[in-house]
Amino acid sequence: MAGLPDITSAPLTQDTWTDFEQVMGANGGARGCWCMHWRMSFAEWEKGRGDGNRSHLHERALTDPPPGLVCYLDDEPVGWVAVGDRSEYPRMQRSPVMRPVDDTTAWVISCLYVSAPHRGARLQTPMIHAACDFATGHGISAVDAYPVDPPKGKRAGADNAMTGIASAFRAAGFKELARPKPDRPVMRRKLTTTT
Numbered sequence: 001m002a003g004l005p006d007i008t009s010a011p012l013t014q015d016t017w018t019d020f021e022q023v024m025g026a027n028g029g030a031r032g033c034w035c036m037h038w039r040m041s042f043a044e045w046e047k048g049r050g051d052g053n054r055s056h057l058h059e060r061a062l063t064d065p066p067p068g069l070v071c072y073l074d075d076e077p078v079g080w081v082a083v084g085d086r087s088e089y090p091r092m093q094r095s096p097v098m099r100p101v102d103d104t105t106a107w108v109i110s111c112l113y114v115s116a117p118h119r120g121a122r123l124q125t126p127m128i129h130a131a132c133d134f135a136t137g138h139g140i141s142a143v144d145a146y147p148v149d150p151p152k153g154k155r156a157g158a159d160n161a162m163t164g165i166a167s168a169f170r171a172a173g174f175k176e177l178a179r180p181k182p183d184r185p186v187m188r189r190k191l192t193t194t195t
Helices: 014-024 042-048 051-060 090-094 124-137 166-171
Strands: 007-011 070-071 078-085 108-112 142-145 175-181 184-190
Touching: 007 090, 014 042, 014 070, 014 078, 014 184, 042 070, 051 175, 070 124, 070 142, 078 124, 124 142, 124 166
Parallel strands: 108 142
Antiparallel strands: 007 070, 070 078, 078 108, 142 184, 175 184
């Protein structure tokens, strides 16, 4: 990953929970989400905004496999990437933009979150690589993603950038499979499994 920041990562567990909280900040990411947006209905998510969503993800972090990775730059927690089986994300499966395009068994990167002081530091691509390595270690052969691909000269807004930016996925070896909306590609990276 020449020219990109050298990050490390660790699965989200009880041991890394306080680092995850540091990344997400007092608001729990965007609007009290705590990375529960795709994991429950909108009504459930809205009702749990803040402490409820935080408790739900904390409970999920106690199970295996972990729901994603906390990412570090020089030992400082700076990012979060959620990756897991598609079944964890029922709202994605119902979305016309994010539902499966074929029957390939794949994990999904559902969220990429970089703490505010480190945005613009080109962390998404190494975080994506870390998520793919994590999936490979669990015997997964493909990872799907649903990033935003803003028009040239435009920036993604906070509400739709949570699934990542397409250019970062391209740099991490993802290929486009479909484009259900002009700014929303469906992307996949095939993995070489180690198990």
